[in-house]
Amino acid sequence: MTLSPTPRSTVARGKKRAVTSRAALYDVLDAGLVCHLAVVVDGAPVVLPTGYGRDGDTLYLHGSTGARTMREASSGMPVCVSVTLVDGVVYARSAFSHSMNYRSAVVHGVAERITDPARAEHGLRVLTDHLAPGSWDYSRRPTPKELAATAVLALDLTEASVKIRTGPPGDEPADVAENSRWAGVLPLHRSWGTPESDPTLVGPWEIPPHVTHRT
């Protein structure tokens, strides 16, 4: 299944990096931890890091019901969401050809504020298990008061684009032929550290497997 091209979700620059499979979109969204949500406030763009989670072709976002960006994002106005993973720095022979290896997804649409309690709770489950897989079942569920304090938004993944860059630098042939400078890729890795137990825990605690075995 391919991504539906619209003028603004069709990659105009760097077409060779555009990827049009829906599976690639899912992969990028599922690999990220935080998205950048952009809205227009008083005619100016505002972009903020925001938690998210994906279920099928729905992206869930959440935030405080008091947050201005959440109010704007749920007002029926267009939003844009970007998820980016940097996989390495591309050292080229020329300054101009320096680049990054990355995976990037951009979604355009109108977000819907979810008011139905069951749907909102489902969205929070998706969000929680994206941030911390296994945590929804392990942790205390939200109270009605907590649910009321949380704005859950749903954004359809219909209008989206994906760009991926991998591999070595794309230097000019003359720079390659000269062979006078090193070029290559410095990979960037992301890894989980050792879990740090909350100091307010009482007694001996074994860290649960959904935390220790997180991949």
Place this chain on the structure above:
Amino acid sequence: MTLSPTPRSTVARGKKRAVTSRAALYDVLDAGLVCHLAVVVDGAPVVLPTGYGRDGDTLYLHGSTGARTMREASSGMPVCVSVTLVDGVVYARSAFSHSMNYRSAVVHGVAERITDPARAEHGLRVLTDHLAPGSWDYSRRPTPKELAATAVLALDLTEASVKIRTGPPGDEPADVAENSRWAGVLPLHRSWGTPESDPTLVGPWEIPPHVTHRT
């Protein structure tokens, strides 16, 4: 020196995470690799990952002169830039108190397209050395044609905000007292892998120190 508060650069939600020192802003911007640049195109927000670099109180951004977002960002219209570093996942006793440890900077302003060649080249030096420290001196400098193909923008850091979350979960006292679930932080680390030399290099090559010793 503190950050200058304006209504939109004053943190409204999660005030306890707001940091108002300019040094903290510099730290976050200098630690990031990619920013998210938001502009308004045809009334809708567009946010894209973009390279950047900082020199004093100027943030440099660059992109293809043909890119729509670059044209919009350099048209005298407001832009917003966000740099986010995720430092860990906060596993709380309640789903509601789950969070991330992060450092976030958001800058509002009007970007200036730099047309003076010397200033543009300085901006590219800053951008290159942010992405790949040491690369500007090591690599081939841009040709006039390459310079002409690159839009360099400058954004003043006057109107900016910083939010930082560190430390253990902030669970409700009743959940802490119950002591029936583990809680803590799973740190997220970023590290450089082993440099991968470009397969088109000819002959034995020692990888230069600015790559091998990158911190």
